[in-house]
Amino acid sequence: MADKAYSGKRIVLGVSGSIAAYKAADIASALTQGGAIVQVVMTDSATQFITPVTMRALTGRTPLVGVFDETTEGEVTHVSVAENADLLLVAPATANIIAKMAHGLADDMLSTLYLAAKCPVVIAPAMNTNMWTNAAVVTNVDRLKTLGHRFVDPAEGYLACGTIGQGKLATVDEILSVVESVFEGDKVTDLAGLRFLITAGPTREPIDPVRYLSNYSTGLMGFSIAEAAKERGAHVSLVTGPSEVAIPHVDDLVRVETAEEMLEAIRARFRQTDVVIMAAAVSDFRAPKSEQKLKKSAGRSRTLELHETTDILAEIGKNKDRQVLVGFALESEDLIENARQKLQAKNLDMVVANSVDEENRPFGEGPSRVRFLLENGSELPLPLMSKPEIANHLLSYIKENLLTQE
Numbered sequence: 261m262a263d264k265a266y267s268g269k270r271i272v273l274g275v276s277g278s279i280a281a282y283k284a285a286d287i288a289s290a291l292t293q294g295g296a297i298v299q300v301v302m303t304d305s306a307t308q309f310i311t312p313v314t315m316r317a318l319t320g321r322t323p324l325v326g327v328f329d330e331t332t333e334g335e336v337t338h339v340s341v342a343e344n345a346d347l348l349l350v351a352p353a354t355a356n357i358i359a360k361m362a363h364g365l366a367d368d369m370l371s372t373l374y375l376a377a378k379c380p381v382v383i384a385p386a387m388n389t390n391m392w393t394n395a396a397v398v399t400n401v402d403r404l405k406t407l408g409h410r411f412v413d414p415a416e417g418y419l420a421c422g423t424i425g426q427g428k429l430a431t432v433d434e435i436l437s438v439v440e441s442v443f444e445g446d447k448v449t450d451l452a453g454l455r456f457l458i459t460a461g462p463t464r465e466p467i468d469p470v471r472y473l474s475n476y477s478t479g480l481m482g483f484s485i486a487e488a489a490k491e492r493g494a495h496v497s498l499v500t501g502p503s504e505v506a507i508p509h510v511d512d513l514v515r516v517e518t519a520e521e522m523l524e525a526i527r528a529r530f531r532q533t534d535v536v537i538m539a540a541a542v543s544d545f546r547a548p549k550s551e552q553k554l555k556k557s558a559g560r561s562r563t564l565e566l567h568e569t570t571d572i573l574a575e576i577g578k579n580k581d582r583q584v585l586v587g588f589a590l591e592s593e594d595l596i597e598n599a600r601q602k603l604q605a606k607n608l609d610m611v612v613a614n615s616v617d618e619e620n621r622p623f624g625e626g627p628s629r630v631r632f633l634l635e636n637g638s639e640l641p642l643p644l645m646s647k648p649e650i651a652n653h654l655l656s657y658i659k660e661n662l663l664t665q666e
C-alpha cells in the first residue's frame with residue numbers, strides 16, 4: 261500500500277482488443293493495490309485476449325462488456341458508471357476504439373460510456389507500427405488530443421506481429437505515473453486538524469513461553485484506515501498487534517502484543533483523540549500463562565482455562581466525552597442484531613458490521629462486504645469492496661455523519 265494520488269478515486273479502465281490486453285491485468289491490479297476503485301470495461305474483442313474473470317478477480321468488480329448487460333436495478337449502467345468516474349483510462353487502446361472515440365460512435369459499452377463521461381481521459385494505444393503511423397490513426401489521435409485527452413504514447417520495441425517499431429503499449433509504470441499526475445494537487449485533505457487513533461491486527465495472549473491464543477486478523481483493515489486517514493490529512497496514531505503485513509507510515513506507531521498492552525496504549529492517547537476506530541481483532545480470552553513450556557503427558561488431555569480479557573471498547577466507551585468511537589463487529593451469526601447490541605452496550609457512535617461465513621472471508625487481502633450501523637438507527641450496506649475502498653468510505657461516512665454534528 262503506497263501513498264498514491266489516485267487512492268480512493270473511481271477509475272474506469274477500458275480494455276480493447278489488442279494483443280497487449282493481458283497487460284491490462286497488471287494495470288488493474290496496480291491501481292487496485294494503490295487504493296483506486298477500479299471498474300473494468302472490456303470490448304468484445306478484448307475478451308478474446310483476456311477473460312473478464314481475471315479482471316474481476318483483480319479488481320473485485322465484474323467487468324462491463326455488453327451495453328445491454330445492465331447490472332443495477334433502476335440505473336442505466338453506462339451512464340451511472342460514467343457519471344461517477346474520476347478518470348477513464350483506455351489501456352490498451354486499439355486503432356478501432358480510438359477511431360470510435362474520435363468520431364463519437366457508440367456501438368459498444370466502452371465507446372458508449374466514453375460519450376457519457378465528463379471526467380479526464382487517458383489513452384494508452386498499442387498497435388502495429390504501420391497502423392500507428394497511418395494517417396487516419398494520426399488524425400484521430402490528434403483530434404482526441406485537441407479535446408484535452410492525455411496520451412501515453414506507445415514505445416518502440418519488438419511487436420507481436422514480428423516487426424520492430426513504435427506501437428508497443430507503454431509500461432505499466434509509465435501509464436500509472438500519467439494517471440497519478442491527473443490527480444496530483446487534487447489530494448483531499450478533509451481530515452486535516454483531526455487526531456485519529458486506530459487499532460489494527462490481532463492480539464496474542466501467551467499460554468506458555470512458546471505458545472499463544474490469537475486469531476486470523478492480518479491487520480490490513482486497520483492499516484488501510486490508518487493510511488487513508490493519513491493521506492487525507494489527519495494526525496494518526498496506530499496501535500497494532502503483531503502483523504506480517506507492511507505497516508503504513510503514520511505519526512505515532514505503537515506495537516503491542518496482548519489485549520492489556522493495547523488497552524494501555526489507547527488509554528494513554530484517548531483524551532487527545534477526536535476519532536477512535538477499533539479495527540483490531542482483540543482476543544476475547546486469555547489463559548493463565550505457564551512459566552514453563554507445557555509438556556505432553558502420556559496422552560492425557562489437558563484443559564485450558566479461559567478468562568475473558570478486558571473489553572477495550574466497553575472500557576473506553578464508558579470514558580468517552582467528545583470522541584467519536586467506531587467499533588468493528590465480526591460475527592458468524594445474527595450479524596445485525598449482535599452488531600446493534602454492541603453499538604448500544606459499548607456506547608459506540610458507529611459499528612462496521614462484517615460477517616464471517618462461506619461467502620465472506622474478511623481476513624487478508626480479499627474484498628469483503630460490510631455494513632455501517634449508526635447509533636441513531638441508520639444503516640448503510642456497502643457492495644463488495646477492497647479494504648482501501650472500505651477505509652475511504654468509512655472515513656467519509658464518519659466525516660459527513662458524525663464529525664459535522666459537533
Ligand SMILES: Cc1cc2nc3c(=O)[nH]c(=O)nc-3n(C[C@H](O)[C@H](O)[C@H](O)COP(=O)(O)O)c2cc1C
Nearest residue numbers: 276277278279280303305306354355356357386387
Ligand atoms: C492477434 C491479434 C492482435 C491484435 N492486436 C491489435 C493491437 O495491438 N492493436 C490494434 O489496434 N488492433 C489489434 N488487433 C485488431 C483488433 O482486435 C480489431 O481491430 C478489433 O476490431 C478491435 O476491436 P475493439 O477496438 O472493439 O477492441 C489485433 C487482432 C488480432 C487477431
